[in-house]
Amino acid sequence: MAGGFGAIAGLLGRPSREPRLLLVHRLDERDPGDPGDPEDPGAGPPRSLLVTHPRAVPSESRGGHTLALAAPLTRVTNAALAPATNLDQTPLVRASRSMMAGLLSDLDHDGRRFGLGIDDVLLSLLRGIVLEHPDASRTAPPEATTATRLRAFIEARHTDSRLDVAQVARELGISRRQLHRHAPDGGVAAMLAERRLATARDLLAAHRALTVAEVAERSGFGTASRLRAQLARRAGGTPKAIRQAASA
Template sequence: MTEIVTGTPASAPDRGAGLACARFGRVVLIGPRTVLRVTQGASAGQVASPFTALVHTREGATSRSHVVSSRTGLAPVLGLGEDVCAIVVPDVLLPPRDVVEAVVPLEDGSLARVSREMTRALCTAVQPGRSPASDTALEDLAVAIVRDVLREHHAATRTGPEDSDDIRRLAWSTIAERHCDPEFAVAALARELHVSRRQLYRRFPDPVGPADLITRYRLSTAARLIREDPALALSDVAVRSGFSGVATMRAAFVARLGVTPAEYREHHDVERTA
């Protein structure tokens, strides 16, 4: 279980100190103390990880909606406005392909606005002494709201292959095929996959993004060329492996292997003659 927010949330920004929370079933609801009057002890602020949260904030006349992953945490988003309401749902209750990996701002469309009003209505619906059946109904409604918002968001941003895994697989195979072209970069990769750069980076939530992956492929190819033909000029190695020049290749070797290309070649020459 992961603590989300308590009656006085230490993990949230100062302006989040006026928040309260309630738990029904496996879902946690966060709202203003003036609206959400029920807290249920420490367990009210805990939810199974990983989780996804639908967070609505308002600052004056400006309303914002975000979907937030447990990998990012809620604290940065809770500070975006003084009027906050949120639904926190364990990912196990959501379709795997719709779960996000970071903080995703939502378009202020009709569904976002409706979900904002429904979330506020949920805050007023949580009352002391409610029955287990009421908890189950509230949980089902909260999960349905988050599912619908995620489904609409992914439908709006999906312009190429349907599944993020499909895009990642295509990206890996395209990079493997094209990385030796010095003109090949993330922009070209995005065009070939028929997605925007932003959408492409969203499909790579891991530390290894598309630009880093291209560099890793080029580095692997350069190292192989050096091992196979120690007499090959480093300028030729750089061109054949897709680097823009020897200096760029050298920087990649030093950053990732801790040696220059020349030192790498010397090391393997010694191994070969030993």
């Protein structure tokens, strides 16, 4: 999306089931090394930010025209992020700026809709930018309990079909016994299955061009047979029934 910062930042203030992360680029500023128009000195060096709380953005960054990418925070990282972080103009940051501007231009010109592959690329860009800016992360607050970390981790990583209970425990740095103590009834495996089912239902309903195998891969089940088995076991349905209900 593009527009004034106030309108874009308003997204963060809207009610949402999960927190959002904004990657913000100023469009009225030049890239380093671009001499631009010598009679127009107003365009300074570019400013890019990661934002989780709009009120934390410095006043000097609020003016002008901005381009922003919004994503669910837990799809990007399970770390706690600072309210606002100024980004260095690394190759990855500059690539995200160019890609976002190009996608917006294509959308404005012909109204095309982009596939899920673009979502995956943009999320990967965001993850890379967070990783190369360690100052964006901060120590998790005391209230970030193991249960909270577990929920955030599954939200962020459930689409990885290789993720299982043992890997969750390893990456959270706790034993499987400790992990299960902080999981709700049914355990961690059930948490993974239910979250993957929710993603699969959304994909089946909204993207009819995807095959069941493609939905299974994108939702974390890996194979169509596993997706069908979990749908039958936990929801008493089939992919076809979900699509029929969505189009009714």
